[in-house]
Amino acid sequence: MSQEGIAKIRSPPTELDAISAQELHCVLPHFTADTAWELGTRLRARLQRASPSKPAVVNITLANSAQLLFHCATGRGTQADNDSWVARKRAAVLRWGKSTFYLHKKFGGDEDAFRAKFLLGERAGDYAIHGGGFPVRVENVEGVVGVIVVSGLTMEEDHEVIVEVLEEYIASLKV
Numbered sequence: 001m002s003q004e005g006i007a008k009i010r011s012p013p014t015e016l017d018a019i020s021a022q023e024l025h026c027v028l029p030h031f032t033a034d035t036a037w038e039l040g041t042r043l044r045a046r047l048q049r050a051s052p053s054k055p056a057v058v059n060i061t062l063a064n065s066a067q068l069l070f071h072c073a074t075g076r077g078t079q080a081d082n083d084s085w086v087a088r089k090r091a092a093v094l095r096w097g098k099s100t101f102y103l104h105k106k107f108g109g110d111e112d113a114f115r116a117k118f119l120l121g122e123r124a125g126d127y128a129i130h131g132g133g134f135p136v137r138v139e140n141v142e143g144v145v146g147v148i149v150v151s152g153l154t155m156e157e158d159h160e161v162i163v164e165v166l167e168e169y170i171a172s173l174k175v
Contacts, residue, residue, distance in 0.1 A: 006049065006050065006051075007046070008050060009046075009050045009153075009157045009160050011156060011160065012131070012156050012159050016106055019099065020098075022163050023102070023134075023137070025167070026134075026163060026166040026167065027139055028136065028137065028138050028139070028166075029138070030138060031145050036146070037070055039060060039148065040072065041070075042165045043148070043162065044072055044074050047150070047152075048074050048075065051153055051157070054152065054153060055074045055075035055076060055077045055078045055152055056078070056082070056150055056158070057071070057073055057074075057078050057082040057083065057085075057086055057151045057152055058070065058071070058072050058074065058148075059071045059083075059147075059150075059151075060136075060147070061090060061147050063135075063144045063145050063147060064145070069146070082151045083151075085151040088125070089130070089132050089133030089147075089149045090149050092127040093133040093134065093135050093144065097143070097144050099133060100128060100129055100130055100131055100133035100134075100155075100159070101155065101156070103129040104129045104130055104155065107129060111129065114129055130155040131155030131156055132149055132150045132155055132162070133149045134147070134148045134149070134159065134162040134163070134166075136148060148162050148166075150162055
């Protein structure tokens with residue numbers, strides 16, 4: 001694909017209030033296996049347009065169980081390490097109810113400060129505070145109902161592609 005055909009992912013906000021606003025704006029009217037499939041296939045297609053030579057993993061699960069609703073690679077070249085990042089990002093979203101990019105910015109990327117704040121000790125490796133984990137919330141439902149994770153690009157791109165696709169999906173429902 002030529003450089004002209006690449007659809008670049010926009011830059012995410014860097015301020016905590018703006019990242020929180022994204023999370024509040026990306027609340028779904030419902031969330032089912034069909035929703036996960038639609039979001040997952042949209043994410044895969046968007047990632048293929050944005051980064052045809054650098055593959056990523058897309059993972060969507062329910063929050064109340066480890067039930068996997070969608071998982072794919074966007075192309076050849078992902079590694080088992082991507083799935084480790086997926087698990088760590090998912091765990092962070094589930095524990096703190098915020099996107100991993102928000103957590104990264106809140107702690108200035110300082111994993112030692114993050115570890116100390118929550119007394120994680122040796123369990124710190126169970127969590128990742130790098131962008132790409134995003135909470136799925138549903139209107140009039142308290143708490144996180146699912147988690148969307150992208151792993152493979154920069155943490156900014158992993159985060160922002162999820163927001164772009166959620167915004168596009170929500171807008172398509174209002175048509």
